[in-house]
Amino acid sequence: MLIPLTRKTFDQLVPKVGTADQYRYCWGSPADLLRRVLISVAGLTGVFALRYLLGDASVPFAFVAGTIFGLYWLWSPVYFASRRNAGLRRNSYSGFWRGRVLDAYVTNDVTGTEETVDKRGDLVIVENRERRLNLELGDRTGFVTQFQVPLQKDHRLIRPGDFAEMIVTSNREDLGRISAISDIYIPDAKLWVSDYPYLRKDIFVEVRQQLRRQQQRRSPPPPEPVWE
Structure with missing residues (x-):
């Protein structure tokens, strides 16, 4: 039928946006969380290095990029869940x-x-x-x-x-x-x-x-x- x-x-x-069950699924294992934290740390390090090289002109960019990278470990499961949903949608x-x-x-x-x-x-x-x-x-x-x-x-x-x-x-x-x-x-x-x-x-x-x-x-x- x-x-x-x-x-x-x-x-x-x-x-379109991942649900709570999908977020928990994409959260993954402790190893997955550690990998996301390392990406966040690496991203923040790169942003601070760029901020140091470019000076005050890069402050707005550094703030936005720092926020994105700093919270990557938290928001990325929503992103990956939404991508999985898009495959069915x-x-x-x-x-x-x-x-x-x-x-x-x-x-x-x-x-x-x-x-x-x-x-x-x-x-x-x-x-x-x-x-x-x-x-x-x-x-x-x-x-x-x-x-x-x-x-x-x-x-x-x-x-x-x-x-x-x-x-x-x-x-x-x-x-x-x-x-x-x-x-x-x-x-x-x-x-x-x-x-x-x-x-x-x-x-x-x-x-x-x-x-x-x-x-x-x-x-x-x-x-x-x-x-x-």
């Missing part, structure tokens, strides 16, 4: 999709490599591996898509045959070709599956409930339950 959404509704689901059309989990399985994938030296002084390449959940989703129209995220404990609740819901985007008004998909909601397990939280979950719940009421008014109960 694929129901087109208005741009206004989509903008509420995926805002670049298409003009969107829709609410509902199908099923066709398959769910776990793989152990290489996420990166590191070079190190062993006891004999030889260069050794170490692979960093991560267990990831792979979902295959589809509906009655023949649409099938793959989705992969880092494995979490709650993912054990997902079973083939479970309903799956998400927002899809397209550059075609009829949504005939899907360009991107959001995070996925599994209503049978009341579980969100995502690497990055694109959607405002509270708005998504409101939208799905509204669409459910509209569908119930327009058509008789189907032989197979479409909504939980």
Whole structure:
């Protein structure tokens, strides 16, 4: 099932500016915070050096640049979240999709490599591996898509045959070709599956409930339950 959404509704689901959940995601680990702080320190050092070389004429520029660099560690997660959102927002059309989990399985994938030296002084390449959940989703129209995220404990609740819901985007008004998909909601397990939280979950719940009421008014109960 694929129901087109208005741009206004989509903008509420995926805002231009990062949400609180997206900010927390982009905040990252302590190592990420340390890297941002080092960038702030390096930027401030460069600004002060330029201020010293150019004299009083550079005071306005130094103030603006110093503020930007000094607070980089704080505001940059909002910037990176907004860039992630822009990737989903670049298409003009969107829709609410509902199908099923066709398959769910776990793989152990290489996420990166590191070079190190062993006891004999030889260069050794170490692979960093991560267990990831792979979902295959589809509906009655023949649409099938793959989705992969880092494995979490709650993912054990997902079973083939479970309903799956998400927002899809397209550059075609009829949504005939899907360009991107959001995070996925599994209503049978009341579980969100995502690497990055694109959607405002509270708005998504409101939208799905509204669409459910509209569908119930327009058509008789189907032989197979479409909504939980």
